[in-house]
Amino acid sequence: MNRKLTNWILGAGTPVVVVALWWVASENSTNTFFPPLNAILERFQALWLFEHFGSDVLLSLRNLVIGYALASVIGVGLGFVTALVPVIRWGLDPLIHFLRGIPPVALVPIFISLIGFGIEMRLASITLAAVFPTLIATVDGIRGVDSTLKDVSQVYRLTRTEKLAQVYLPAAGPQIASGMQVSLQVAFIVMIASEMLGSSQGIGAMTLLAQQSFMTADMWAGILLLGVIGFGANLVFEAIKNNVLAWYVGSKRLARS
Amino acid sequence: MKKNLRQMLASAGGIALVLALWQAVATGPMAGGPLPPVSLVLAQLAGLLAGGTFWAALAETLLIALAGLAAAAAAGVVLGVLIGSFEPFRYATAAVLEFLKPIPPIVILPLVVLVLGPTTQMSWFLVFFGCVLPIIMQTVAGVHDADPVTLDTARSYGLGRVEILGRVTLPSAMPFIGTAMRVAAPAALVITVVAGLLGGGPGLGLSIYQAQAGGDYPTLYAYVVVLGVLGLAFQGASRLAEGRLLHWHASYREVLNP
Amino acid sequence: MELQNTPATLDAPAAAPRLEVTALSKTYGSGPNAKCVIEDLTFTVNKREVVCIVGPSGVGKTTLLKCLAGLQPATSGTAAIDGRTIDGPPPEMALVFQDYSRSLMPWLTVRKNVRLPLRHLRLPAQEMNGRIDTALAAVGLSHAAGQYPWQLSGGMQQRVAIARALAYRPEILIMDEPFASVDAQTRFELEDLCLKIRDDFGMTILVVTHDIDEAVYLSDRVVVLGAKPARVLDIVGIDLPAPRDQISTRALLEFAEQRTNVLSMIRKPA
Numbered sequence: 001m002n003r004k005l006t007n008w009i010l011g012a013g014t015p016v017v018v019v020a021l022w023w024v025a026s027e028n029s030t031n032t033f034f035p036p037l038n039a040i041l042e043r044f045q046a047l048w049l050f051e052h053f054g055s056d057v058l059l060s061l062r063n064l065v066i067g068y069a070l071a072s073v074i075g076v077g078l079g080f081v082t083a084l085v086p087v088i089r090w091g092l093d094p095l096i097h098f099l100r101g102i103p104p105v106a107l108v109p110i111f112i113s114l115i116g117f118g119i120e121m122r123l124a125s126i127t128l129a130a131v132f133p134t135l136i137a138t139v140d141g142i143r144g145v146d147s148t149l150k151d152v153s154q155v156y157r158l159t160r161t162e163k164l165a166q167v168y169l170p171a172a173g174p175q176i177a178s179g180m181q182v183s184l185q186v187a188f189i190v191m192i193a194s195e196m197l198g199s200s201q202g203i204g205a206m207t208l209l210a211q212q213s214f215m216t217a218d219m220w221a222g223i224l225l226l227g228v229i230g231f232g233a234n235l236v237f238e239a240i241k242n243n244v245l246a247w248y249v250g251s252k253r254l255a256r257s
Numbered sequence: 258m259k260k261n262l263r264q265m266l267a268s269a270g271g272i273a274l275v276l277a278l279w280q281a282v283a284t285g286p287m288a289g290g291p292l293p294p295v296s297l298v299l300a301q302l303a304g305l306l307a308g309g310t311f312w313a314a315l316a317e318t319l320l321i322a323l324a325g326l327a328a329a330a331a332a333g334v335v336l337g338v339l340i341g342s343f344e345p346f347r348y349a350t351a352a353v354l355e356f357l358k359p360i361p362p363i364v365i366l367p368l369v370v371l372v373l374g375p376t377t378q379m380s381w382f383l384v385f386f387g388c389v390l391p392i393i394m395q396t397v398a399g400v401h402d403a404d405p406v407t408l409d410t411a412r413s414y415g416l417g418r419v420e421i422l423g424r425v426t427l428p429s430a431m432p433f434i435g436t437a438m439r440v441a442a443p444a445a446l447v448i449t450v451v452a453g454l455l456g457g458g459p460g461l462g463l464s465i466y467q468a469q470a471g472g473d474y475p476t477l478y479a480y481v482v483v484l485g486v487l488g489l490a491f492q493g494a495s496r497l498a499e500g501r502l503l504h505w506h507a508s509y510r511e512v513l514n515p
Numbered sequence: 516m517e518l519q520n521t522p523a524t525l526d527a528p529a530a531a532p533r534l535e536v537t538a539l540s541k542t543y544g545s546g547p548n549a550k551c552v553i554e555d556l557t558f559t560v561n562k563r564e565v566v567c568i569v570g571p572s573g574v575g576k577t578t579l580l581k582c583l584a585g586l587q588p589a590t591s592g593t594a595a596i597d598g599r600t601i602d603g604p605p606p607e608m609a610l611v612f613q614d615y616s617r618s619l620m621p622w623l624t625v626r627k628n629v630r631l632p633l634r635h636l637r638l639p640a641q642e643m644n645g646r647i648d649t650a651l652a653a654v655g656l657s658h659a660a661g662q663y664p665w666q667l668s669g670g671m672q673q674r675v676a677i678a679r680a681l682a683y684r685p686e687i688l689i690m691d692e693p694f695a696s697v698d699a700q701t702r703f704e705l706e707d708l709c710l711k712i713r714d715d716f717g718m719t720i721l722v723v724t725h726d727i728d729e730a731v732y733l734s735d736r737v738v739v740l741g742a743k744p745a746r747v748l749d750i751v752g753i754d755l756p757a758p759r760d761q762i763s764t765r766a767l768l769e770f771a772e773q774r775t776n777v778l779s780m781i782r783k784p785a
Contacts, residue, residue, distance in 0.1 A: 010348040018353065033372045090264045091271030101488020103447040105363075105454060106462075106481055109469035113291040113477065148617040151586055155610045156632035156683065166631065170622045189361045196366075196455050211367035219367050226364045227356075234359035247622040251665040 035217045044221040052206065057225070060191060060202040063119065064233075067126030068187040072180055075131045079138025079176075080164065089139070100136060104129030104186050105193040112198045122194040122202075130187040137179020141172025174248045177241050184237055188230055203229075293475040301475040302482060311464075315483075318453070318460035321377060322445040325384025329441065333389045334434060337396020338422065341430075347397065354394060362387040362448050366456055375457030380449050383456075387448045388441040395437035399430025435499045442495040443488060450484065461487075533719045534560040534583070534687060538592035541578050552578045554744040555592070560687075565713055565720045567730035570740030571781065576723045577613055579745065580691050583721070584610045596687065609685035613692045613723075615673040619664040625651070626660040629679045636683075650682035653708055655701070670697040677705070681712060688712075689721045694729065703761045706733055710759060727781075731773045732759060739780050749780055 023037040048057055082089045082096075108125045115121040145168055153163045195204030207222025242249055276295055283294040293301075305311040340346045362383040369386075373379040403426050411421045453462020461480060468477040539556040542549050552575040560566045568576055581587045583594050585604040594601045596608070609632075612618040619628050629650055633643045651657045654674040664672050673696050680688060690709075694702045706729060713720055724730050730737050734753045741748040753773055755764055764770060 007344065007348040010345055011351050014349040015352045015356070033368070086264075087267050090267030091274070094268050094272050095275055098485045098489065101443070101492060102481060102485045103450045103488070105447070105451045106465060106484055109454070109465055109477055110481060113469060113472075113474055146617050148612060148614050149620065151581075151610075151612065152618050152620075154586055155584055155604050155608075156635060157604050157606055158632075158635050162635055166634075167620065170620070173622065185359065185361065189363050192363050193451070193455060207367050211371050216371065219371070223364055223368060227360050230360045230364060231356055247663055250663065251621055254665055 032214065032216055035220065039217045040220040040224065043217040044224055047206070047218060047221050048225055056202055056206055060195065060204065061229070063122050063126060063194075063202075064187055064191045067123050067191070068130055068184060070123075070127045071130035071183055071187065072134055074127070075134025075179070075183065076138050076176060078131075079135045080142060080168075082135070083139045083142035096132070096136065100132045104132075104190050108190065108194050108197050111194075117198040121198060122191070125194045126187050126190045129190040130183040133182035133186060134176065134179045137175050137182075138172065141175030141179075142168055144175065145171040174245055177245055181234075181237055181241070184233060188233060192226065291474055293478055297475045298478040298482065302479040305476070305479055305483070311483075314459070314461050314464045315487075317377070318446070318449050318462070321380045321452075321458070321460060322384060322442075322449045325381045325449070326388055326438075326441060326445040328381075329385050329388035329392055329445075330434075330438060332385075333392025333437070334396050336389075337393045337434075338400055338426070338430075340393065341397040341400030342422070342426070354390065358390055358394065363451060363455070366452070370456040377459055379456055380452035380458035380460065383452045384445045384448045388445055391441060391444075392434070392437045395433045396430055399433030400426050402433065403429040431502075435502065439495045439499045443491045446487065446491050531562045532559040533562045533564075533597060534721070535595045535598075536583070536592075537595070539579070539582060539589050539594055540591045541575075541582055541587070542590045551744040553582075554746055556740075556745065556747050557592075558738050558747060558750055560719055560721055561735075562719055563713060563717050564735045565709065565722065565733050566736050566738060567734040568721065568723045568738045568740060569725060569727060569730045569777065569781065570745060572725060574740050574743060575745035576740065577691055579740075580610065580689055580721075580723060584608060584689060586610075605687075607686040609680040609683045609688055611676050611680045611688070611690040611693050613695075615676040615693075615696070616664065616669065618676055619672060621664055624661050624663055625656060625667070625675050625678075628664065628675055629682050632679065632683045646682040646684065647678075650678040653681060653712075654678045654705070670701060673697060674701075674705070684716060685718065687719045687721070689723075691723045692725070693722065694724070694726075702729070707759075707761065709733060714758075727774055727778050728765070731755075731770060731777060732761075732764060737777055739777060741781060751777055751780075 019037075026034055026036045027038075029036050082092055104125075107129055108121075111121045111125045111128075115124060149167055149171055150163075153167045158166065191202075192204035195202035196208045199205045200209070203222055203225055207219055207226065210216070210218035210222060279292075280295045283292045340350055365386065366383065369379050369382055373382065407425050407429070408421065411425050416424065449458070449460055450462040450465070452458040453460045453464075454466050455462075457463060457466070461484065465477060465480045465484075468474075468480060536556055536558050539553060540551065541553045542551045544550055556579065558566075568579070570576055578587070582589045583601065585601050585608075588602065596605050599605075620631065623631065626647060629647050630643065633646060638646075647660075648657070651660055654677055656671060656674055656678060659667060659671060659675075664675065667675070673693065677690070677693055680690075694705050697705060709720060709722070710733065712718055722730075722733060731753055737751045737753060739748045739751065740746065751773070755767065755769055755773065
């Protein structure tokens with residue numbers, strides 16, 4: 001009991017201590033790169049809550065959400081088709097494997113050259129970059145469905161739709177979820193990159209602007225916000241995943257014990 | 258036999274179709290615009306490969322990526338073993354690691370560029386930051402996965418703490434570390450390119466930025482093609498390395514989902 | 516095709532063949548690497564009969580079942596139900612797989628697993644639930660309806676797979692070593708369940724097993740397969756009185772004789 005309490009205290013207490021140390025250590029800092037923590041927090045509140053909330057925060061988040069949603073739908077849909085139609089799979093395979101190796105951020109200059117600097121460019125970049133992990137994971141998941149499960153669906157003469165929706169999709173679920181989690185990361189990264197490379201609006205753009213103007217506290221405020229969003233988005237994803245895939249989590253836990 | 262032939266034909270057909278479409282659009286409706294024809298891109302690519310600046314940039318990129326990866330591996334494994342072996346450490350660092358895990362290096366890029374400037378060190382640091390965390394966490398998982406029966410057996414034979422570490426814990430953690438490295442290697446390359454593209458660090462990333470800023474689209478596309486090939490090569494190489502070194506473990510490799 | 520609940524009749528199994536296998540062969544691959552797994556199998560299963568297929572391990576029994584269930588095409592020969600050649604999974608047939616744990620959907624509870632084939636049949640909810648309850652009760656798993664397959668032991672998983680087939684109410688039930696992972700006591704209960712559903716629903720049942728005692732206890736006839744590639748060594752009629760009983764039937768002299776008969780046929784050098 002004592003040990004559990006100690007662990008709990010360590011777990012909850014260390015971050016608090018770290019933040020406190022940062023506060024104290026930076027209190028009277030005159031270092032341009034590391035301004036006092038309370039100055040950063042003050043700028044954080046001034047910028048994001050709520051002066052630039054609508055114009056920049058919501059803008060970035062909206063692109064992220066729409067781009068990710070599109071990428072997920074396209075990724076899973078195209079993944080199903082690719083996995084189940086051999087000719088399409090053979091045809092697309094080399095293309096997919098080549099494109100997935102390109103750093104997603106490197107696609108942004110291409111989109112800038114093709115579509116310019118507007119919101120469409122950012123949305124297109126986010127969507128295209130985020131499609132790949134989901135697409136590849138979906139194909140792998142569907143191809144990897146246990147042959148016995150396929151036999152069962154055949155013996156009981158399930159229709160094609162029933163097979164896809166009731167057997168293939170849940171069976172590939174864990175793998176698709178894995179891919180979608182990576183896609184979320186990629187979407188987040190490209191959201192930031194597309195703003196830094198070609199925009200004056202959005203959290204990424206503002207952070208870069210602050211850095212270039214040597215407004216370091218503002219820059220830190222931007223970094224902090226991005227960190228919180230990255231962490232938060234992942235947290236929400238994990239919560240949803242653990243709910244939808246509760247069966248998988250349980251079976252893995254059992255298998256490892 | 259027949260199926261393989263059909264497969265290859267379909268694959269080749271897919272590639273050919275895409276290239277033909279690209280060429281058609283670039284020379285037809287979008288002629289003179291920002292989409293360069295395949296022929297021009299290939300010509301530019303040939304020019305790049307012939308020149309010296311490309312290879313210099315490539316070398317810089319690879320060096321930075323490998324240096325960052327090596328440092329991340331060393332620090333990651335050491336920290337991972339420490340954290341994994343001592344429960345108080347694990348609980349203390351858990352919150353910090355979990356918070357940092359989903360944060361990509363691009364988030365701190367502005368800060369690092371500010372402090373270190375558009376230099377090799379800046380790129381190296383970003384690679385280190387991006388790779389060290391997954392390696393730490395996979396190492397912790399690997400240490401955790403060591404079979405308790407084996408550990409007890411070793412202890413009952415009187416093996417010292419360090420010996421147990423070297424003979425039992427580390428070998429059992431190898432598959433996890435291997436997987437982390439296999440994932441980190443291409444990531445190191447990507448981060449180096451991003452550091453160049455967004456932060457001005459030396460290497461192919463910078464070359465891409467310059468091509469785009471200067472409106473030299475054929476060169477831009479040529480570089481992207483190079484990156485694609487490089488990415489494939491890195492993936493293949495790290496898979497090969499992992500297979501070679503860990504072939505004895507391949508049968509029961511277990512990877513934790515991130 | 517309507518699935519009927521035929522009321523119990525104490526007639527002996529009609530001599531009308533339901534399942535006819537004629538010169539069935541299956542070869543994998545072609546050319547020099549071709550592997551002939553089953554060769555020239557011929558036998559029939561009559562209406563309301565229980566027929567067991569026995570033979571040494573790995574002889575090809577599962578391949579035979581897959582061909583019968585329409586999951587694989589035969590290389591030559593035919594299998595027919597009521598005269599119709601089988602070239603796809605027949606709607607009146609259900610199969611209980613040998614690899615039971617892989618045949619259950621891990622994301623569904625026991626109840627939902629049993630329900631899966633019934634959803635396809637578009638039954639009214641009340642009948643569906645009734646069938647599921649009956650099936651689970653028959654295999655003794657009513658208490659586990661809300662659990663997931665991975666929470667159950669191997670034997671319980673096997674029973675879920677059987678319950679799923681039962682709830683489907685097929686006219687022809689094929690089972691691939693269905694009682695292999697179950698403890699002896701439960702096995703006796705399930706063997707009797709097998710006989711009961713044949714009596715209650717008039718099902719025609721084909722069971723693959725390598726337990727000779729079980730084959731003799733259950734069957735009206737036993738098909739003995741031997742040697743690779745699998746061939747029919749003999750078809751033995753089991754002349755034991757019905758209804759069978761675990762204690763009294765197994766104590767009969769005839770039981771031992773039949774068992775010896777079948778066993779020696781399997782043991783015979785090819």
